[in-house]
Amino acid sequence: MFKSSRTVSKVRLLFQRSVSYNLPSIRLLDSLKSTESDLPGLFSNKTINELWYNRGQALVDNLNAQIIKNNVENAPANLEELIKVSFSKNDLNALFTNASLLHNLQFFLESLKTNEDRSFSKAQISALLKTPSTSIKVENAPQDESLAEWINDSFGSMVEFKTLLLNSAASIKGDGTTWLVAQATYSESAMRDGASTGVSFDTLAIVNTYNAGIVDDSMRSGQVTKMKHQKQLKLDAANRRDQERKEMAAGEVQEQGQAVEEVVQETQKRSISADENALGSVEEAEEVMLFSDRKLVPLLAIDASMRAYLEDYGIYGKRQYLENVWHCVDWDVVASRTPKRFKPSMVFEY
Amino acid sequence: MKIQSEATRVLQLTSQLLKAGVIKQKPAWFDIVAANPPSLDLTKKPKSLQNQQKDDPMNSLFSKRKNVFYKTRYTKEDIRQKNNSTIRIPKLEFVEDKLRDVFYHQHPWEFSRPKDIVENKGTEMEKCDWSHMLQLHKPLDGESVVQRTMWLLKESKESGKKQTLFEAYDQARFEFYQLRMAEETEAAVTREEATMFGCVYPTTYFARGVEKEQPHVDRWAKLAEEQTQYLNAARNNVSASVGSDASEELSSIWDLGLSQDGAAETEQSL
Incomplete structure:
Protein backbone atom coordinates (compact mmCIF):
# COMPACT_ATOMS: atom_id res chain seq x y z
CA MET A 1 0.00 0.00 0.00
CA PHE A 2 2.66 2.43 1.12
CA LYS A 3 4.94 1.50 -1.74
CA SER A 4 2.31 1.92 -4.39
CA SER A 5 1.40 5.39 -3.19
CA ARG A 6 5.06 6.39 -3.36
CA THR A 7 5.33 5.33 -6.94
CA VAL A 8 2.20 7.29 -7.74
CA SER A 9 3.67 10.41 -6.17
CA LYS A 10 6.86 9.92 -8.17
CA VAL A 11 4.89 9.77 -11.34
CA ARG A 12 3.05 12.92 -10.32
CA LEU A 13 6.34 14.64 -9.56
CA LEU A 14 7.28 14.37 -13.20
CA PHE A 15 3.86 15.43 -14.23
CA GLN A 16 3.67 18.38 -11.85
CA ARG A 17 6.97 20.10 -12.42
CA SER A 18 5.08 22.95 -14.01
CA VAL A 19 3.16 23.94 -10.86
CA SER A 20 6.08 23.94 -8.45
CA TYR A 21 6.88 27.29 -6.88
CA ASN A 22 10.07 29.33 -6.95
CA LEU A 23 11.32 31.88 -4.47
CA PRO A 24 9.78 35.16 -5.65
CA SER A 25 12.31 37.83 -6.53
CA ILE A 26 12.34 41.03 -4.52
CA ARG A 27 14.38 43.61 -6.41
CA LEU A 28 15.78 45.48 -3.42
CA LEU A 29 16.88 42.34 -1.63
CA ASP A 30 18.35 40.80 -4.79
CA SER A 31 20.50 43.84 -5.39
CA LEU A 32 21.65 43.80 -1.76
CA LYS A 33 22.47 40.12 -2.02
CA SER A 34 24.55 40.57 -5.14
CA THR A 35 26.63 43.30 -3.49
CA GLU A 36 26.60 41.54 -0.11
CA SER A 37 25.63 44.75 1.65
CA ASP A 38 23.23 45.55 4.49
CA LEU A 39 19.79 46.99 4.08
CA PRO A 40 20.63 50.46 5.40
CA GLY A 41 18.58 51.40 8.43
CA LEU A 42 16.99 48.00 9.01
CA PHE A 43 18.76 44.68 8.40
CA SER A 44 22.27 43.37 8.18
CA ASN A 45 23.21 41.30 5.18
CA LYS A 46 23.24 38.18 7.33
CA THR A 47 19.64 38.78 8.42
CA ILE A 48 18.50 39.31 4.85
CA ASN A 49 20.06 36.01 3.87
CA GLU A 50 18.58 34.21 6.83
CA LEU A 51 15.17 35.81 6.60
CA TRP A 52 14.53 35.58 2.91
CA TYR A 53 17.08 33.51 0.99
CA ASN A 54 17.38 30.67 3.51
CA ARG A 55 14.01 30.64 5.22
CA GLY A 56 12.09 31.71 2.13
CA GLN A 57 13.76 28.97 0.10
CA ALA A 58 13.01 26.45 2.86
CA LEU A 59 9.36 27.48 2.81
CA VAL A 60 9.25 27.13 -0.99
CA ASP A 61 10.85 23.71 -0.79
CA ASN A 62 8.41 22.57 1.88
CA LEU A 63 5.54 23.94 -0.13
CA ASN A 64 6.57 22.05 -3.24
CA ALA A 65 7.10 18.88 -1.21
CA GLN A 66 3.64 19.26 0.30
CA ILE A 67 2.07 19.73 -3.11
CA ILE A 68 3.64 16.50 -4.27
CA LYS A 69 2.83 14.67 -1.06
CA ASN A 70 -0.84 15.64 -1.14
CA ASN A 71 -1.19 14.99 -4.86
CA VAL A 72 -2.57 18.43 -5.45
CA GLU A 73 -3.52 18.68 -9.07
CA ASN A 74 -3.88 21.95 -10.90
CA ALA A 75 -2.33 23.96 -8.09
CA PRO A 76 -2.88 27.62 -8.95
CA ALA A 77 0.28 29.46 -9.95
CA ASN A 78 -0.69 32.38 -7.77
CA LEU A 79 0.29 31.96 -4.11
CA GLU A 80 -2.78 33.80 -2.82
CA GLU A 81 -5.06 31.53 -4.83
CA LEU A 82 -3.30 28.52 -3.37
CA ILE A 83 -3.86 29.85 0.15
CA LYS A 84 -7.51 30.47 -0.57
CA VAL A 85 -7.93 26.95 -1.91
CA SER A 86 -6.08 25.22 0.90
CA PHE A 87 -7.21 26.97 4.05
CA SER A 88 -9.28 25.25 6.70
CA LYS A 89 -8.72 21.89 5.06
CA ASN A 90 -7.25 19.50 7.55
CA ASP A 91 -5.22 17.38 5.10
CA LEU A 92 -3.71 20.43 3.43
CA ASN A 93 -2.78 22.14 6.68
CA ALA A 94 0.99 21.82 6.23
CA LEU A 95 0.71 23.07 2.67
CA PHE A 96 -1.37 26.02 3.76
CA THR A 97 1.05 26.86 6.58
CA ASN A 98 4.04 27.04 4.27
CA ALA A 99 2.16 28.96 1.60
CA SER A 100 0.82 31.60 3.97
CA LEU A 101 4.13 32.01 5.84
CA LEU A 102 5.84 32.59 2.51
CA HIS A 103 3.15 35.00 1.41
CA ASN A 104 3.26 37.00 4.66
CA LEU A 105 7.03 37.27 4.54
CA GLN A 106 7.05 38.31 0.91
CA PHE A 107 4.34 40.87 1.54
CA PHE A 108 6.42 42.38 4.34
CA LEU A 109 9.73 42.47 2.50
CA GLU A 110 8.29 43.85 -0.73
CA SER A 111 7.22 47.08 0.93
CA LEU A 112 10.65 47.98 2.35
CA LYS A 113 13.04 50.67 1.20
CA THR A 114 16.40 51.81 2.43
CA ASN A 115 16.80 54.63 4.93
CA GLU A 116 20.34 55.92 5.41
CA ASP A 117 19.39 58.07 8.41
CA ARG A 118 18.64 55.13 10.66
CA SER A 119 21.05 52.68 12.21
CA PHE A 120 20.72 49.46 14.12
CA SER A 121 22.61 47.94 17.01
CA LYS A 122 21.97 45.41 19.75
CA ALA A 123 19.79 46.96 22.46
CA GLN A 124 20.72 46.83 26.15
CA ILE A 125 18.36 45.64 28.86
CA SER A 126 17.58 49.26 29.72
CA ALA A 127 15.57 49.41 26.47
CA LEU A 128 12.81 47.57 28.33
CA LEU A 129 12.17 50.57 30.58
CA LYS A 130 12.85 53.20 27.96
CA THR A 131 10.53 56.19 28.16
CA PRO A 132 8.70 56.71 24.86
CA SER A 133 9.01 59.95 22.99
CA THR A 134 6.07 62.31 23.33
CA SER A 135 6.77 64.05 20.05
CA ILE A 136 3.88 64.14 17.61
CA LYS A 137 6.05 64.68 14.55
CA VAL A 138 6.01 61.64 12.28
CA GLU A 139 8.90 61.03 9.94
CA ASN A 140 8.48 58.98 6.78
CA ALA A 141 4.75 59.55 6.64
CA PRO A 142 3.05 58.54 3.36
CA GLN A 143 3.39 61.21 0.68
CA ASP A 144 0.48 59.93 -1.35
CA GLU A 145 -2.26 62.41 -0.55
CA SER A 146 -5.27 60.16 -0.84
CA LEU A 147 -3.64 57.46 1.30
CA ALA A 148 -2.60 59.99 3.93
CA GLU A 149 -6.10 61.40 4.00
CA TRP A 150 -7.62 57.95 4.34
CA ILE A 151 -5.28 57.15 7.21
CA ASN A 152 -6.14 60.42 8.94
CA ASP A 153 -9.85 59.76 8.52
CA SER A 154 -9.61 56.19 9.80
CA PHE A 155 -7.21 56.62 12.71
CA GLY A 156 -7.53 60.28 13.63
CA SER A 157 -4.02 61.35 12.74
CA MET A 158 -0.74 60.01 11.43
CA VAL A 159 0.82 59.81 14.88
CA GLU A 160 -2.16 57.88 16.24
CA PHE A 161 -1.89 55.47 13.34
CA LYS A 162 1.82 54.97 13.88
CA THR A 163 1.34 54.43 17.61
CA LEU A 164 -1.38 51.85 17.12
CA LEU A 165 0.50 50.03 14.35
CA LEU A 166 3.77 49.78 16.27
CA ASN A 167 2.05 48.97 19.57
CA SER A 168 0.11 46.15 17.92
CA ALA A 169 3.29 44.74 16.45
CA ALA A 170 5.23 45.11 19.70
CA SER A 171 2.52 43.25 21.62
CA ILE A 172 2.84 40.03 19.64
CA LYS A 173 4.64 37.57 21.88
CA GLY A 174 5.35 34.74 19.48
CA ASP A 175 5.40 34.65 15.69
CA GLY A 176 3.09 37.05 14.02
CA THR A 177 2.49 39.80 11.55
CA THR A 178 0.77 43.14 11.94
CA TRP A 179 -1.21 44.34 8.94
CA LEU A 180 -2.68 47.54 7.69
CA VAL A 181 -5.83 46.52 5.85
CA ALA A 182 -8.59 48.16 3.89
CA GLN A 183 -11.91 47.05 5.21
CA ALA A 184 -15.30 46.65 3.60
CA THR A 185 -18.53 45.46 5.11
CA TYR A 186 -20.60 43.20 2.88
CA SER A 187 -23.93 44.25 4.33
CA GLU A 188 -23.17 47.96 4.01
CA SER A 189 -21.79 47.50 0.50
CA ALA A 190 -24.98 45.77 -0.49
CA MET A 191 -27.05 48.59 0.96
CA ARG A 192 -25.29 51.20 -1.16
CA ASP A 193 -26.40 51.57 -4.73
CA GLY A 194 -25.41 48.61 -6.81
CA ALA A 195 -23.65 50.57 -9.56
CA SER A 196 -20.20 49.43 -8.45
CA THR A 197 -19.37 45.78 -8.62
CA GLY A 198 -18.64 43.99 -5.39
CA VAL A 199 -17.56 45.54 -2.13
CA SER A 200 -16.72 49.14 -1.33
CA PHE A 201 -13.84 49.80 1.02
CA ASP A 202 -14.55 52.62 3.43
CA THR A 203 -12.12 52.27 6.35
CA LEU A 204 -8.57 51.27 7.07
CA ALA A 205 -7.85 49.04 10.04
CA ILE A 206 -4.99 47.28 11.78
CA VAL A 207 -5.11 43.56 12.41
CA ASN A 208 -2.67 41.01 13.76
CA THR A 209 -2.18 37.50 12.49
CA TYR A 210 -0.34 34.85 14.45
CA ASN A 211 1.90 32.05 13.19
CA ALA A 212 0.70 31.21 9.70
CA GLY A 213 -2.50 33.18 10.00
CA ILE A 214 -3.84 35.08 7.04
CA VAL A 215 -5.84 38.28 6.82
CA ASP A 216 -9.17 36.60 6.53
CA ASP A 217 -11.78 36.89 9.19
CA SER A 218 -13.33 33.51 8.73
CA MET A 219 -9.92 32.07 9.65
CA ARG A 220 -9.24 34.49 12.43
CA SER A 221 -12.15 33.78 14.69
CA GLY A 222 -14.90 31.44 15.59
CA GLN A 223 -12.76 28.69 17.10
CA VAL A 224 -14.64 28.80 20.38
CA THR A 225 -17.99 28.81 18.61
CA LYS A 226 -16.90 25.93 16.42
CA MET A 227 -15.78 23.93 19.44
CA LYS A 228 -19.00 24.67 21.26
CA HIS A 229 -20.93 23.59 18.20
CA GLN A 230 -19.00 20.34 18.01
CA LYS A 231 -19.58 19.71 21.71
CA GLN A 232 -23.29 20.37 21.27
CA LEU A 233 -23.43 17.90 18.37
CA LYS A 234 -21.73 15.27 20.51
CA LEU A 235 -24.14 15.91 23.37
CA ASP A 236 -27.11 15.70 21.02
CA ALA A 237 -25.86 12.42 19.63
CA ALA A 238 -25.40 11.03 23.15
CA ASN A 239 -28.89 12.19 24.10
CA ARG A 240 -30.35 10.57 21.01
CA ARG A 241 -28.64 7.31 21.88
CA ASP A 242 -30.01 7.51 25.40
CA GLN A 243 -33.41 8.24 24.03
CA GLU A 244 -33.34 5.24 21.71
CA ARG A 245 -32.21 2.99 24.51
CA LYS A 246 -35.02 4.25 26.70
CA GLU A 247 -37.54 3.78 23.93
CA MET A 248 -36.42 0.20 23.49
CA ALA A 249 -36.85 -0.37 27.20
CA ALA A 250 -40.14 1.47 27.15
CA GLY A 251 -41.45 -0.78 24.41
CA GLU A 252 -42.04 -3.38 27.12
CA VAL A 253 -43.87 -0.98 29.40
CA GLN A 254 -45.90 1.40 27.25
CA GLU A 255 -47.09 3.76 29.95
CA GLN A 256 -43.62 4.48 31.24
CA GLY A 257 -42.47 5.28 27.73
CA GLN A 258 -45.18 7.85 27.31
CA ALA A 259 -44.21 9.48 30.58
CA VAL A 260 -40.58 9.76 29.44
CA GLU A 261 -41.65 11.32 26.16
CA GLU A 262 -43.75 13.87 27.98
CA VAL A 263 -40.82 14.80 30.18
CA VAL A 264 -38.59 15.19 27.11
CA GLN A 265 -41.14 17.39 25.38
CA GLU A 266 -41.50 19.45 28.51
CA THR A 267 -37.77 20.11 28.75
CA GLN A 268 -37.56 20.96 25.05
CA LYS A 269 -40.37 23.46 25.46
CA ARG A 270 -38.67 25.01 28.42
CA SER A 271 -35.36 25.40 26.63
CA ILE A 272 -37.03 27.06 23.66
CA SER A 273 -38.93 29.52 25.82
CA ALA A 274 -35.74 30.40 27.71
CA ASP A 275 -33.94 31.15 24.43
CA GLU A 276 -36.40 33.82 23.39
CA ASN A 277 -35.24 36.37 25.91
CA ALA A 278 -31.64 35.22 26.34
CA LEU A 279 -28.94 37.68 25.40
CA GLY A 280 -26.39 35.30 23.93
CA SER A 281 -22.66 35.15 24.50
CA VAL A 282 -19.84 37.43 23.45
CA GLU A 283 -18.55 34.90 20.93
CA GLU A 284 -21.92 34.70 19.22
CA ALA A 285 -22.08 38.46 19.01
CA GLU A 286 -18.55 38.60 17.56
CA GLU A 287 -19.39 35.93 15.06
CA VAL A 288 -22.45 37.80 13.84
CA MET A 289 -21.26 41.38 14.09
CA LEU A 290 -17.58 41.26 13.28
CA PHE A 291 -16.19 38.32 11.50
CA SER A 292 -18.61 36.99 8.96
CA ASP A 293 -19.48 40.33 7.42
CA ARG A 294 -16.08 41.79 6.62
CA LYS A 295 -13.80 41.82 3.66
CA LEU A 296 -10.19 42.76 4.36
CA VAL A 297 -7.51 43.59 1.81
CA PRO A 298 -3.94 43.81 3.12
CA LEU A 299 -1.89 46.89 2.28
CA LEU A 300 1.12 46.63 4.56
CA ALA A 301 2.65 43.89 6.66
CA ILE A 302 5.13 44.14 9.50
CA ASP A 303 6.86 40.97 10.57
CA ALA A 304 6.84 41.09 14.38
CA SER A 305 8.36 37.68 15.01
CA MET A 306 11.66 37.25 16.78
CA ARG A 307 13.62 35.96 13.85
CA ALA A 308 13.28 39.34 12.19
CA TYR A 309 14.98 41.35 14.92
CA LEU A 310 16.93 38.94 17.11
CA GLU A 311 20.08 38.96 14.98
CA ASP A 312 20.50 42.71 14.57
CA TYR A 313 18.68 44.21 17.54
CA GLY A 314 19.00 41.60 20.28
CA ILE A 315 16.24 40.33 22.54
CA TYR A 316 15.47 43.78 23.96
CA GLY A 317 15.43 45.51 20.59
CA LYS A 318 11.93 44.93 19.34
CA ARG A 319 10.82 48.55 19.79
CA GLN A 320 13.94 49.82 18.05
CA TYR A 321 13.38 47.36 15.22
CA LEU A 322 9.76 48.41 14.75
CA GLU A 323 10.72 52.07 14.79
CA ASN A 324 13.23 51.33 12.04
CA VAL A 325 10.67 49.36 10.05
CA TRP A 326 8.39 52.39 10.14
CA HIS A 327 11.19 54.51 8.72
CA CYS A 328 11.88 51.94 6.00
CA VAL A 329 8.31 51.45 4.80
CA ASP A 330 7.97 52.26 1.11
CA TRP A 331 4.62 54.03 1.09
CA ASP A 332 4.52 54.07 -2.71
CA VAL A 333 4.18 50.30 -2.67
CA VAL A 334 1.48 50.55 -0.03
CA ALA A 335 -0.37 53.18 -2.06
CA SER A 336 -0.22 50.96 -5.13
CA ARG A 337 -1.84 48.14 -3.17
CA THR A 338 -4.64 50.35 -1.90
CA PRO A 339 -8.06 49.63 -3.39
CA LYS A 340 -10.37 52.41 -4.47
CA ARG A 341 -11.79 54.17 -1.49
CA PHE A 342 -15.51 54.51 -1.02
CA LYS A 343 -16.11 57.91 0.48
CA PRO A 344 -19.60 58.46 1.82
CA SER A 345 -20.95 61.92 1.08
CA MET A 346 -22.07 62.20 4.67
CA VAL A 347 -20.42 60.70 7.74
CA PHE A 348 -22.34 59.90 10.87
CA GLU A 349 -20.10 59.54 13.84
CA TYR A 350 -21.38 57.29 16.55
CA MET B 1 -9.06 62.96 68.18
CA LYS B 2 -11.54 65.65 69.02
CA ILE B 3 -10.14 69.04 69.90
CA GLN B 4 -9.79 69.14 73.70
CA SER B 5 -11.33 72.35 74.90
CA GLU B 6 -13.74 70.95 77.51
CA ALA B 7 -11.68 72.04 80.54
CA THR B 8 -11.99 75.69 79.60
CA ARG B 9 -15.70 75.29 78.98
CA VAL B 10 -16.48 73.97 82.47
CA LEU B 11 -18.29 77.18 83.53
CA GLN B 12 -20.37 77.33 80.38
CA LEU B 13 -21.40 73.68 80.64
CA THR B 14 -22.28 73.94 84.33
CA SER B 15 -24.44 77.01 83.81
CA GLN B 16 -26.27 75.19 81.02
CA LEU B 17 -26.89 72.24 83.32
CA LEU B 18 -28.14 74.59 86.07
CA LYS B 19 -30.47 76.30 83.68
CA ALA B 20 -31.84 72.98 82.47
CA GLY B 21 -32.34 71.91 86.07
CA VAL B 22 -30.06 68.91 85.90
CA ILE B 23 -27.98 70.33 88.72
CA LYS B 24 -30.07 71.83 91.47
CA GLN B 25 -27.38 73.56 93.46
CA LYS B 26 -24.67 75.91 92.31
CA PRO B 27 -21.23 74.36 92.88
CA ALA B 28 -19.04 76.15 95.40
CA TRP B 29 -16.45 77.12 92.74
CA PHE B 30 -19.02 78.53 90.31
CA ASP B 31 -18.86 82.23 91.16
CA ILE B 32 -15.09 82.22 91.61
CA VAL B 33 -14.44 80.60 88.25
CA ALA B 34 -16.96 82.95 86.67
CA ALA B 35 -14.97 85.89 88.05
CA ASN B 36 -11.58 84.41 87.05
CA PRO B 37 -12.08 82.30 83.94
CA PRO B 38 -9.33 79.81 83.01
CA SER B 39 -6.88 81.60 80.86
CA LEU B 40 -4.98 78.68 79.34
CA ASP B 41 -6.26 77.78 75.89
CA LEU B 42 -6.15 74.03 75.62
CA THR B 43 -7.13 73.90 71.97
CA LYS B 44 -4.51 72.23 69.80
CA LYS B 45 -4.02 74.41 66.80
CA PRO B 46 -2.46 73.34 63.53
CA LYS B 47 0.53 75.43 62.82
CA SER B 48 -0.47 77.21 59.67
CA LEU B 49 -4.21 77.43 60.22
CA GLN B 50 -3.85 80.71 62.05
CA ASN B 51 -2.72 83.67 60.10
CA GLN B 52 0.04 85.89 61.44
CA GLN B 53 1.05 83.37 63.98
CA LYS B 54 3.04 84.89 66.79
CA ASP B 55 6.08 83.40 68.46
CA ASP B 56 5.61 81.42 71.58
CA PRO B 57 5.08 84.19 74.18
CA MET B 58 7.00 82.17 76.74
CA ASN B 59 10.18 82.83 74.78
CA SER B 60 9.62 86.53 74.59
CA LEU B 61 10.81 87.62 78.06
CA PHE B 62 13.88 89.83 78.36
CA SER B 63 14.25 90.29 74.65
CA LYS B 64 14.77 93.83 73.47
CA ARG B 65 11.84 95.23 71.63
CA LYS B 66 11.82 97.77 68.86
CA ASN B 67 11.43 100.44 71.48
CA VAL B 68 14.00 100.40 74.21
CA PHE B 69 11.90 98.67 76.81
CA TYR B 70 12.52 95.14 77.95
CA LYS B 71 9.66 92.78 78.54
CA THR B 72 9.91 91.49 82.09
CA ARG B 73 6.64 89.70 82.73
CA TYR B 74 3.87 87.95 80.89
CA THR B 75 0.66 89.65 80.00
CA LYS B 76 -2.67 87.93 80.45
CA GLU B 77 -2.71 87.25 76.70
CA ASP B 78 0.71 85.63 76.90
CA ILE B 79 -0.36 83.31 79.67
CA ARG B 80 -3.35 82.26 77.63
CA GLN B 81 -0.94 81.18 74.88
CA LYS B 82 1.40 79.47 77.33
CA ASN B 83 3.50 76.64 75.85
CA ASN B 84 1.57 76.99 72.67
CA SER B 85 4.29 75.68 70.39
CA THR B 86 4.54 72.38 72.21
CA ILE B 87 0.97 71.43 71.47
CA ARG B 88 0.78 72.84 68.02
CA ILE B 89 0.72 70.22 65.26
CA PRO B 90 2.47 71.24 62.11
CA LYS B 91 0.45 71.10 58.89
CA LEU B 92 2.34 69.12 56.30
CA GLU B 93 2.20 70.41 52.77
CA PHE B 94 3.81 68.86 49.72
CA VAL B 95 3.79 69.75 46.04
CA PHE B 197 -3.62 29.37 20.08
CA GLY B 198 -6.64 27.66 21.63
CA CYS B 199 -7.05 29.39 24.95
CA VAL B 200 -10.61 29.33 26.27
CA TYR B 201 -11.32 31.93 28.92
CA PRO B 202 -13.61 31.23 31.84
CA THR B 203 -16.87 33.11 32.10
CA THR B 204 -16.27 36.76 32.74
CA TYR B 205 -17.88 38.59 35.64
CA PHE B 206 -19.96 40.46 33.12
CA ALA B 207 -21.25 37.29 31.48
CA ARG B 208 -21.90 35.78 34.89
CA GLY B 209 -23.92 38.84 35.83
CA VAL B 210 -26.01 38.56 32.69
CA GLU B 211 -26.55 34.88 33.42
CA LYS B 212 -27.77 35.67 36.93
CA GLU B 213 -30.01 38.39 35.60
CA GLN B 214 -31.64 36.23 32.98
CA PRO B 215 -34.22 34.44 35.24
CA HIS B 216 -35.43 37.83 36.47
CA VAL B 217 -35.68 39.14 32.93
CA ASP B 218 -37.66 36.06 31.93
CA ARG B 219 -40.06 36.48 34.84
CA TRP B 220 -40.42 40.16 34.08
CA ALA B 221 -41.04 39.54 30.37
CA LYS B 222 -43.92 37.21 31.22
CA LEU B 223 -45.35 39.70 33.66
CA ALA B 224 -44.96 42.60 31.25
CA GLU B 225 -46.71 40.65 28.55
CA GLU B 226 -49.70 40.03 30.79
CA GLN B 227 -49.82 43.61 31.96
CA THR B 228 -49.64 44.91 28.41
CA GLN B 229 -52.61 42.77 27.55
CA TYR B 230 -54.56 44.13 30.52
CA LEU B 231 -53.58 47.65 29.55
CA ASN B 232 -54.64 47.17 25.96
CA ALA B 233 -57.90 45.60 27.03
CA ALA B 234 -58.63 48.45 29.45
CA ARG B 235 -57.81 51.03 26.78
CA ASN B 236 -60.01 49.33 24.23
CA ASN B 237 -62.86 49.23 26.75
CA VAL B 238 -62.54 52.95 27.39
CA SER B 239 -62.42 53.80 23.74
CA ALA B 240 -65.33 51.50 22.99
CA SER B 241 -67.48 53.26 25.58
CA VAL B 242 -66.65 56.71 24.17
CA GLY B 243 -67.66 56.07 20.62
CA SER B 244 -67.97 53.35 18.05
CA ASP B 245 -64.97 54.44 15.93
CA ALA B 246 -62.87 55.57 18.88
CA SER B 247 -60.44 52.67 18.60
CA GLU B 248 -59.20 54.04 15.29
CA GLU B 249 -58.74 57.50 16.76
CA LEU B 250 -56.74 56.28 19.68
CA SER B 251 -54.32 54.07 17.81
CA SER B 252 -51.20 56.11 17.26
CA ILE B 253 -48.35 54.21 15.64
CA TRP B 254 -46.88 53.49 19.05
CA ASP B 255 -50.06 51.90 20.37
CA LEU B 256 -50.39 49.93 17.18
CA GLY B 257 -46.82 48.63 17.40
CA LEU B 258 -47.29 47.65 21.00
CA SER B 259 -50.50 45.77 20.45
CA GLN B 260 -49.11 43.99 17.40
CA ASP B 261 -46.01 42.99 19.29
CA GLY B 262 -48.16 41.73 22.12
CA ALA B 263 -50.23 39.69 19.72
CA ALA B 264 -47.13 38.25 18.12
CA GLU B 265 -45.70 37.30 21.47
CA THR B 266 -48.86 35.61 22.62
CA GLU B 267 -48.96 33.65 19.39
CA GLN B 268 -45.41 32.50 19.89
CA SER B 269 -45.95 31.50 23.47
CA LEU B 270 -49.01 29.54 22.44
Missing part, protein backbone atom coordinates in the same frame (compact mmCIF):
# COMPACT_ATOMS: atom_id res chain seq x y z
CA GLU B 96 3.29 66.07 45.31
CA ASP B 97 -0.09 66.16 47.03
CA LYS B 98 -1.22 69.00 44.81
CA LEU B 99 -0.02 67.12 41.73
CA ARG B 100 -1.85 63.99 42.87
CA ASP B 101 -4.95 66.04 43.37
CA VAL B 102 -4.74 67.55 39.88
CA PHE B 103 -3.95 64.23 38.21
CA TYR B 104 -6.76 62.27 39.81
CA HIS B 105 -9.24 65.04 39.15
CA GLN B 106 -8.27 64.97 35.50
CA HIS B 107 -8.26 61.17 35.34
CA PRO B 108 -10.92 59.96 37.77
CA TRP B 109 -11.02 56.47 36.24
CA GLU B 110 -7.46 55.89 37.33
CA PHE B 111 -8.99 55.33 40.76
CA SER B 112 -10.83 52.29 39.46
CA ARG B 113 -7.61 50.39 38.86
CA PRO B 114 -6.65 47.94 41.58
CA LYS B 115 -3.78 49.16 43.70
CA ASP B 116 -1.42 47.17 45.85
CA ILE B 117 -1.29 48.93 49.20
CA VAL B 118 0.55 46.21 51.10
CA GLU B 119 4.30 46.58 51.25
CA ASN B 120 6.70 44.53 53.32
CA LYS B 121 8.88 47.38 54.48
CA GLY B 122 7.37 50.48 52.94
CA THR B 123 10.60 51.13 51.12
CA GLU B 124 9.53 50.07 47.63
CA MET B 125 9.70 53.65 46.41
CA GLU B 126 13.39 53.82 47.23
CA LYS B 127 14.11 51.22 44.57
CA CYS B 128 12.50 53.34 41.86
CA ASP B 129 14.59 55.36 39.44
CA TRP B 130 12.54 58.17 37.97
CA SER B 131 14.88 58.96 35.12
CA HIS B 132 12.46 56.73 33.24
CA MET B 133 8.71 56.37 33.58
CA LEU B 134 8.40 52.58 33.78
CA GLN B 135 9.51 50.93 36.98
CA LEU B 136 10.34 47.37 37.81
CA HIS B 137 8.97 47.60 41.33
CA LYS B 138 5.78 49.47 40.67
CA PRO B 139 2.94 49.40 38.16
CA LEU B 140 2.30 52.44 36.01
CA ASP B 141 -0.24 54.73 37.68
CA GLY B 142 -0.89 58.30 38.77
CA GLU B 143 1.86 58.13 41.35
CA SER B 144 4.33 57.48 38.53
CA VAL B 145 3.29 60.73 36.88
CA VAL B 146 3.77 62.62 40.14
CA GLN B 147 7.19 61.17 40.88
CA ARG B 148 8.34 61.58 37.29
CA THR B 149 7.22 65.23 37.33
CA MET B 150 9.26 65.86 40.47
CA TRP B 151 12.28 64.18 38.93
CA LEU B 152 11.95 66.22 35.73
CA LEU B 153 11.74 69.42 37.77
CA LYS B 154 14.81 68.55 39.78
CA GLU B 155 16.67 67.51 36.65
CA SER B 156 15.79 70.73 34.83
CA LYS B 157 17.02 72.75 37.79
CA GLU B 158 20.32 70.88 37.88
CA SER B 159 20.93 70.94 34.16
CA GLY B 160 20.04 74.61 33.91
CA LYS B 161 17.34 74.34 31.25
CA LYS B 162 14.23 75.96 32.50
CA GLN B 163 11.12 73.89 32.85
CA THR B 164 8.06 75.01 34.74
CA LEU B 165 5.98 72.73 36.92
CA PHE B 166 3.28 72.68 34.25
CA GLU B 167 5.70 71.71 31.50
CA ALA B 168 7.19 68.95 33.61
CA TYR B 169 3.75 67.67 34.55
CA ASP B 170 2.59 67.72 30.93
CA GLN B 171 5.64 65.84 29.76
CA ALA B 172 5.16 63.18 32.44
CA ARG B 173 1.47 63.00 31.59
CA PHE B 174 2.08 62.44 27.87
CA GLU B 175 4.68 59.79 28.60
CA PHE B 176 2.11 58.15 30.82
CA TYR B 177 -0.47 58.22 28.00
CA GLN B 178 1.99 56.63 25.57
CA LEU B 179 2.75 53.80 27.97
CA ARG B 180 -0.89 53.30 28.87
CA MET B 181 -1.79 53.00 25.19
CA ALA B 182 0.94 50.42 24.70
CA GLU B 183 -0.26 48.56 27.78
CA GLU B 184 -3.86 48.44 26.61
CA THR B 185 -2.93 47.32 23.12
CA GLU B 186 -0.74 44.64 24.61
CA ALA B 187 -3.56 43.36 26.81
CA ALA B 188 -5.94 43.11 23.85
CA VAL B 189 -3.36 41.54 21.53
CA THR B 190 -2.19 39.05 24.14
CA ARG B 191 -5.74 37.92 24.73
CA GLU B 192 -6.36 37.58 21.00
CA GLU B 193 -3.10 35.73 20.47
CA ALA B 194 -3.86 33.32 23.28
CA THR B 195 -7.34 32.73 21.84
CA MET B 196 -5.85 31.94 18.45
